[in-house]
Amino acid sequence: MVKFLKIYINSFKGLSAESWMLALVMLINRSGSMVLPFLGVYMTDHLNFDLKSAGIVLSFFGIGSVVGSWFGGMITDKIGEFKVQSLSLFLSVPMFCLIPLFHTEVGLAAIIFIQSSISEAFRPANSVAVSKYAKPGNVTRAFSLNRMAVNLGFSVGPALGGILAAISYDFLFYSNAIGALLAGLTYVFFFRNRSYRNKDKINKTADPKAISPYKDTQFILFAAACFMFSVCFFQLLNTLTIFYKQEADLSAQTIGYILGFSGVIVVVMEMIMVQIAEKYLKLKTTMFLGTLFCAVSFGMLAADTSIWLLVVSISILSLGEIWALPFMATITSLRSGTHNKGAYMGLLGIAFSLSFIITPSLGTFIAENFGFTILWIGTGILLGITAVAFYYIVPWMIGNKNSEE
Template sequence: MRSWLRETTGGLPSTFWYLWTGTLVNRLGSFVMIFMAIYLTSERHFTQTEAGLVIGLFGVGSAMGVTVGGVLADRWGRRPTLFTAHLGAATMLLVLGFADDRWTITLGALVLGFFMDGSRPAFQAMMVDVVPERDRLRAFSLNYWAINLGFAFAAVLAGLAAQADFLLLFLVDATTTLVTAAIIFVKVRETRRPQGFARRDTGTPAVGLHTVFADRVFVGFLLLNLLTAVVFLQHISMLPIAMGQDGLSPSTFGWVIALNGVLIVSGQLFVPRLIRGRDRSRTLAVASLITGLGFGLTAIADVPWLYAVTVLIWTMGEMLTSPSNATLIAELSPAATRGRYQGVFGLSWSAAAFLAPTLGGFVMQHAGDAALWLGAAGIAAAVSVGQIVSGPSRERRVAALATAAAPSATETAPPVGVPAPAAALGAAAADDAPPVADDLSKVS
């Protein structure tokens, strides 16, 4: 056990562990989005379609947030972007908690999405900056483990808080967000200098988001992830409404959905060893089929234990998908535009955060539960085929980027004891990253 623990957690930089701690604290209080659908339909008396639209507007704000956040992470810096986004999210949680009219709630959800997901690209880019390539799979798995440990506790606690007063959901969520901002401000140092300043010194042409969208291999992967996310995000938008229609309480939903976090916490640390060395495209294809099976079976669920079974099934698919996605995105992202690539990848989740509740609410209200869940299963099956077909081109792109990065690492790193040539010193001075992040970005 000690050997396994060292292999799983050893050797990671302190910055990673501060980010990991911030993730855990933030997720322990992530009450609001878990119960937003129940809050809107039961407390504010929104219809299913209206509730789906409000949650969808959160996704629109999220899309804007990850886009702006990705650019700011590269130009302004990871740390200030993270800190500002967390302060903004805490403020909007308090605004939403005390809002009672529909327009404020609707617009507040949009702005909350902007700040809440505006931090995601900077966070992911910072993790890639500080963690060597050989350790990224387990680093992302550890972070994902922290997310789900917090989620498991938050789901149960939020269900109990909702029984007492929905305002508690917003107050606790805002508090943990502020604590995370304090951890970032006090303990986390910048890992990459803003590129905007470097370009003014060197004359290097600006690289915009159009460069990311012109990458057809990456865009193909984004489309598959978008469809996967549309299926997966039904658990946070339409699943609580479906359970409510079956007469189940918010606290029951909290216990059932907490199984998702419990299973990931208990098994996710072993997943990297399970999938290590396996074909990633096949892993993602199998994961998609398992996810579709879990959501498809929700069509026949009507009691807590059966809902719990469906959650356990699609959670296994999620456990295989997440670490594979994280490492693949890191390897498909050129070092100089890592924040933008992370931002655009987050954009696919944000688009799904709009499409999942709006389409889900419409289908549920007009076609019924069975059509929604069986349709989700069909989408997941199509994604599985897409992963197999597009896998070889992705792996060729990963190999090409690794080959392109390798010469720069050897050319700019002279032998021990030999002074670096002037040209190399000039290149190092013009690079956007501080020494440690620079070395790691070239390894990637």
């Protein structure tokens, strides 16, 4: 146990103060992100929307995420990630406060779309900041630290949101506003006069003319593979929980324990596993193995619904997530140039945002019409194909290198 703790602590060594502060800002911001898990309940329970109307409004959140990722990436390259992150955080404050004032489907869809577009513009700018402030050789671990902050924030946020919703749904929106405000103040106070650590580091693998990522055929193929991965993986947030309830007959409490266990694995193991991958594996191998682990995890669900298998499956899925998601950002950073990093991060964000729109309806459609067994087998096969795609696309884009190069 003592040896493990030493290894765990050592995995954080070498991370810059700026990386820690960016993670702190993300933690504060995501701890306040308690609206989304309860937005559907708010519309059906408080505003008396039917399920179809609530689903339409929720789709506008996904559409706003796509627009925000695109626009945030574009303007980051023009005005810098400091201004984009600051504006996104501070403009989110009044948007959250305005949401309770809208009670119709059209009005709520419009304000949710605007709020989502503003808040999601933060993501590509934040990714650019992580890559620029990380010490050389620690880019992937800096992204992993940020992901850890996101996971911790989403653990705290929904729990606090449940308490506030029991008092008043309006408190959810006002608390989100306070979280965005605190994150914005923390960010501006610490980063307003900071210099980049990688300011003069020019990526030799990127096009010297700094082309648009939307004209970069190799990166578009990589983004498409990331999209396929996210469509499969993010069933974790919707279809998988329905499967736990309907097919495995688990209680809501047990489902919460399983998902919480997944979060613990990610928080405890991510920095260690990322450090191992950085030292011993090529990026193509890490992406291949991480995606393959996810394929095995979903494929296992077609075999049985016993609790032990579900726990093993979610454990493998968590390990696969660790060796896939943070390295996607690293590969994007390596592929992009000095002046188009925001646009590249924005396109990667769009790949994920599109999956948030498609995954819930596609997964439930297949499960309802063909059964969960077909869904999980199909998911496993698609992830297996995606793993092979990563294995060949990554070296084609950036060569055979690991994340420390």
